[in-house]
Amino acid sequence: MTTVENINGFVRTIQVKEPRLGNNTADVERLVSALSHDLEQKGNAPKDSSVYFPPHLVPDLARQLRQWGHCIKVVLFKDSRGWRVIAVIDPELTQPVCGVAADLGTTRVVLRLVNLETGANLGELGFDNPQIALGPDVLTRIHHARDPKGLEQMQALIIDGMNRHIKKLVHAAGLGVESVYLFTGAGNTAMTHLFLGIEPSFIIREPYIPAVNAPESMAAGDAGLGMHPHGMVFLFPNIGSYFGGDLIAGILFAQLHKKENPCLMVDVGTNAEVVVGNRDWLMACAGAAGPALEGGISDMGMTAGPGVIDRVSIDIDTLEIDLGTIENKPPVGICGSGMIDLAAQLFLSGMVDIRGKFSPERCGERLFEKDEIQHLCLVKREDSGTGREILFSQVDLNSLTSAKAAMHSILEVIVRQTAGLSFEELEKFYVAGTFGSFIDPRSAISIGMLPDMPLDKFEVLGNSSLGGAARLLVDPHAFEEIRMIGQSITYIELNVNQSFMNTFSGAKFYPHTDRSLFPSVSIYGG
Amino acid sequence: MTTVENINGFVRTIQVKEPRLGNNTADVERLVSALSHDLEQKGNAPKDSSVYFPPHLVPDLARQLRQWGHCIKVVLFKDSRGWRVIAVIDPELTQPVCGVAADLGTTRVVLRLVNLETGANLGELGFDNPQIALGPDVLTRIHHARDPKGLEQMQALIIDGMNRHIKKLVHAAGLGVESVYLFTGAGNTAMTHLFLGIEPSFIIREPYIPAVNAPESMAAGDAGLGMHPHGMVFLFPNIGSYFGGDLIAGILFAQLHKKENPCLMVDVGTNAEVVVGNRDWLMACAGAAGPALEGGISDMGMTAGPGVIDRVSIDIDTLEIDLGTIENKPPVGICGSGMIDLAAQLFLSGMVDIRGKFSPERCGERLFEKDEIQHLCLVKREDSGTGREILFSQVDLNSLTSAKAAMHSILEVIVRQTAGLSFEELEKFYVAGTFGSFIDPRSAISIGMLPDMPLDKFEVLGNSSLGGAARLLVDPHAFEEIRMIGQSITYIELNVNQSFMNTFSGAKFYPHTDRSLFPSVSIYGG
Known part of the structure; x- marks a missing residue:
């Protein structure tokens, strides 16, 4: 728990000038004038800007000022029209605001x-x-x-x-x-x-x-x-139907709008939302890349919890599958980040081919057909925490393939085709959201989901929406930043974007039809 | 009943642009933009000023816009922070707003x-x-x-x-x-x-x-x-404790703040309030001159009604008193304006001397002493509408004398001593309030209550507070004018003004100790 003193936020203790015969301004106007002065002094408001003092606080103010020796604690807030007083508090009270x-x-x-x-x-x-x-x-x-x-x-x-x-x-x-x-x-x-x-x-x-x-x-x-x-x-304001306040909060938290060089932020929740830009411009788009990655696509898909597979490695020679689970409990299912690990390892070991299909000669007896669908046995019944085998089907894999292809296409359309940048030009690649906190960028690159960039450019933000919302609570400048973010964002409508569909087809391959895009990924047998 | 069309007031019918894929601004923002444009076009708001659309109107707006073909009637208002929407109305409804x-x-x-x-x-x-x-x-x-x-x-x-x-x-x-x-x-x-x-x-x-x-x-x-x-x-805002919103409304109604040459407005209600100035400056003061003039000082004093004496004339030779009453009913009392007429006629006929005392040789048998106080019989029992004599005592007269002296002193202090003007320099002398509507300026000058100015400079305003309040209902510019009036007024505190007391003594004489101030008044026997 960190404590910052004098944050010049929304709570201020103000000394109001006492009235005299020569200075008989009304109580409200004297308080407002003292507040305006304080805000101006501390760089929170331009000169002569007023502060709204709501009618329901007026009846008590005269007595409060005189009772507290004209020293008063106020809770402030900003809205679209400027500063306003929310509450007037006895400065002697110690209960936190x-x-x-x-x-x-x-x-x-x-x-x-x-x-x-x-x-x-x-x-x-x-x-x-x-x-x-x-x-x-x-x-x-x-x-x-x-x-x-x-x-x-x-x-x-x-x-x-x-x-x-x-x-x-x-x-x-x-x-x-x-x-x-x-x-x-x-x-x-x-x-x-x-x-x-x-x-x-x-x-x-x-x-x-x-x-x-x-x-x-x-x-x-x-x-x-x-x-x-x-x-x-x-x-937080939206930019449009598909670009919500959660992402504005994320941009605020990542401070993308203040960067000198272009940076990118991706937030994978129900949707995959991407913003790229710097202090001069911001571009954003969103697409349905999410469900497959949030643990919603397969029978065994689930959100993080004890026994959930969150790390997979496959020995390329023995094809032995080594699974890591949360709290080292017997495996019960797999989460989104685990699934990306799994797909990457299956592909790198040749058990999945470049078309995203299980390769029978590499999978061996782990692979079997059930209801005319190929299934890979990940965990045998006796090793499972559920009493049942843990399977990964071609349907599951197809969903993941669509999701990773969508993610790649979104990034491709916005960074290269729209912003006209190469991925090398990005200074940072921020990954936000719970999902992003656990993803292994190396695996995501291997399947062609994230671009093939140096690993140190990836940075995990955690819950950036919450971070942005919390920032606003303590930083009055954030209001203006939110407004500026909203104004400087160009929103790219993927629903009506033909390039997206064109890109999508190639991106369904592992890692991609254009192998030059992923020089660091060594393809099995390639 | 006058009807003004296209007043560009607080009710506007607005055509909002319909949304398209290429212009997918949200409904609220599209309405606000159309409103801002309308206000700017009609000179009601500077470019790019926003309009506050309150949260409680948002939930219905999407359906309203689509139901009414994106044509919408709005009721607007202004507050300290700018324009706001108050209500959204079906443009087909004909009920007056x-x-x-x-x-x-x-x-x-x-x-x-x-x-x-x-x-x-x-x-x-x-x-x-x-x-x-x-x-x-x-x-x-x-x-x-x-x-x-x-x-x-x-x-x-x-x-x-x-x-x-x-x-x-x-x-x-x-x-x-x-x-x-x-x-x-x-x-x-x-x-x-x-x-x-x-x-x-x-x-x-x-x-x-x-x-x-x-x-x-x-x-x-x-x-x-x-x-x-x-x-x-x-x-309406106050300027201070003794200068209320009623007078700001009066100034707005008289448009004093737009005059090229200095004008004066006096409003006699419970207090006498005076404003003098023009488009460059305004000065105001207020004092307790009122009660005597509002019909509250004597047993027979009353507000206007049937039988109330509202006009008095006295034949200087025969000393016969001729009374006019409202609706020509038998007299029952006297109102403020009638009392000023009475005092003027008593003075001009010599029945009251320059010290404001009844003159026994001129009053004759009409004057008698009761409880050691001189009383003048105005109406005999048999001619009265109350069944009792109507009397005017020295105490009543003294109250009126104080009131008229106070009024004179207020005018003297603010016009001559503070603003440094002569009364000749005033272009107009506005008399506001119910009392002012009935006063005979000639009589008020005769007793030294109003300055000795040409009669055509006096103008009756009627209820100027009501007039100002009503003006605000139909003229959005009035908001800014009210703010400007408030800012340009200098308020003169008479309570702490020594000049006032000095002036008051001379002003208790009829019409004044300094007769040169009232050249048009011919004093009986003078």
């Missing part, structure tokens, strides 16, 4: 409690998105929400879940929900709409129009969130 | 219903301020409101009264309260505080500090007003 940052994932929601005065991380908590009960993926949820009752249910699920877990999180830190003055959330466009009770159906119909791109900040009560009654709720 | 302007007087409240699209006046209604039940004047009300319960009661009285009468007003026009989208109110500083539920006690304690000078616009629900649920409430 907090905010909650949220990664509003389609499948998983993660919260972080932050001390707004020091920047300290006071705890984190993750929970499954309760909307899963009404629809496992974005599309079914959008369909469910077409009906006003369905929309209401969908919103209630996430808001109730959020409230339950905010309470848990603050209680674990020994606080109450009234300590939470700010909430910043980053999610994809549909999640953001559902969170706000906005029907998202036009997002998925041509011409794919969100109801809103940059939602205005709103009062906690209007958002239905159980926090300080005067608290404010901010959701 | 209205606003209510209010003069929040200490004793009387007056409302006007205005069609926001055409500017038409749809009706007016006045009612006694229900706070009178808890305190007849501002001071007792402020004392009552020191206790939180008292403050709550005080606010509830005015808000409930307002709601009852808004309902009456709109029903009389065949409408419902949901037709009212805007409410603009102008009152003095204390009235404004009490309306907003803000404790006003620091207004009357040195150094006389209001809690707020420029209250932010607020939602109808937060203000407790029964109108359209998304409606907005605006109260």
Whole structure:
């Protein structure tokens, strides 16, 4: 837990000038003037910019100022129109003034409690998105929400879940929900709409129009969130239907918009989202590369947990398969990053050919046909943690092949064909998201999913959406950065992009039909 | 009822660009962009200024746009931070979109219903301020409101009264309260505080500090007003404790801040408030000259009504008193303007001397002593509408003398001593307020209350506070004008002004100790 002092964030203690006969400005205007001066002094606001002091705080201010000797602690926030005061607090009170940052994932929601005065991380908590009960993926949820009752249910699920877990999180830190003055959330466009009770159906119909791109900040009560009654709720803006606030938060966290040389960030969640650019320009696109990599494609696919295979190596001579599992428990399934390892090792050992098909002469007796589909036995029944064999079928492999080809094509279209860069020109390749945290870049390169770049250019970001949302809680400048990111991004619509389909065909080979793209990958027998 | 077409006010019908694959901005942003363009085109907003679209309107917008063919009627408003959308309306609906302007007087409240699209006046209604039940004047009300319960009661009285009468007003026009989208109110500083539920006690304690000078616009629900649920409430700003929003509204109505040559406006209500200036500068002051002139000083003093004496003339030779009454009913009392007529005629006929005392040789048997106080019999019992004599005592006359001396001193201090102007240099002398509507300037000059200026320079404004509040309902530029008026006014504190007291003594004479100030007044026997 790190503590930063004097972060010049959203909580400030201000000394207001006492009134005199010669200076009889009203109380509100004297406080606003002192605040404006403080913000200007500390580089948070241009000269003469005003601060909005909301009507509901006015009735108590005169007595508060006089009771506290004209010294006052205020919680501030920014919105599209500038600075505003959220709450007025006795400067003698020592209870921490907090905010909650949220990664509003389609499948998983993660919260972080932050001390707004020091920047300290006071705890984190993750929970499954309760909307899963009404629809496992974005599309079914959008369909469910077409009906006003369905929309209401969908919103209630996430808001109730959020409230339950905010309470848990603050209680674990020994606080109450009234300590939470700010909430910043980053999610994809549909999640953001559902969170706000906005029907998202036009997002998925041509011409794919969100109801809103940059939602205005709103009062906690209007958002239905159980926090300080005067608290404010901010959701990161979308760029379009397929490019959500979660990725804007990720860019903010990676500080891509401040780099001198071009960098790239990829976030593989339900979608694969890619941003490339620097301080002068940003380009983004997104595509459905995700499900295969999130553990959703095969019977044995699963998210990380004890016994899940997360590392695979195959001896090229003996073809012995060595599996690493989480907590070294007997294997029960395989996660996305494990599957990439597996595919890479199968390919490098010749058990999978360049077309992405199992090679019978290399697989030997591990390979067998069931329901007219080839299956590779990875773990025998007696070694398995489930009491059943763990199999990897040609169907599973095909899904992975499509996913890796999609990922390659997305990167190819945006970096080379659109931005006109070679991968060598990228200074950094950031991999965000839970999936990205565990991926072995070497394996991903071997199957042609990631470009063949020096390994030290790859950098794991972790949960960048959460990181960006948390950054906003302590850095007022982030507001302007978010606005600038939104303005400087060009969004490339892959749905209507012919190059993508052209590239996709070659990318379904291992590692690619054009072998010169992957000089570091030595192909078995090649 | 006048109707103005295309007033470019707060209601606009906008054609929003339909989305296409090549232009897939979100719905809210497309509407905001169309609105900004319209405002810019019509000179209501600078280029690239945004319009705030509140979160609660977002969920319905996508369907509304598509249902109405992307043609939409919006009700707008401005606040300290710029333009905002208040409501989104089906452009096919023909029901008028209205606003209510209010003069929040200490004793009387007056409302006007205005069609926001055409500017038409749809009706007016006045009612006694229900706070009178808890305190007849501002001071007792402020004392009552020191206790939180008292403050709550005080606010509830005015808000409930307002709601009852808004309902009456709109029903009389065949409408419902949901037709009212805007409410603009102008009152003095204390009235404004009490309306907003803000404790006003620091207004009357040195150094006389209001809690707020420029209250932010607020939602109808937060203000407790029964109108359209998304409606907005605006109260005119104060300049200080003694200079309220009612006078700012008056200046706006008189357009004093746009005059080339200096003009003066006086509003006699509970206080006498004076503003002098032009488009380059404005000076204001206020003083307690009012009660005597509002019909509150004598047993027979009253506000206008049937039988109330509103005109007096005395034959200088026969000393016969000729009284005019409202509706020619038998006399029952005298109103403020009638009293000024009376005093002027008494003085001009020599029945009152230059010291403001009854002259026994001129008054003759009309004058008699009762309880050691001189009384003049104005109406005998048999001619009276009350069955009793109507008397005018030396005490009544002294009150009027103080009031007229106060008024003269206020004018003298602000025009000559502070602004450094002669009265000749004033282009116009505006008289606002109900009292001002009935005053005979000739009589007011004769007793030395108003300066000795050509009669054609005097102009009656009527209820200028109401006029200013109503102007704001149809003229978006008025917001900026209000801000500019507030900034350019210098407020002269008479409470701490020695000149005022010096001037006051001479001004208690009729018309004044310095007769050269009133060359047009011929003094009896002088």
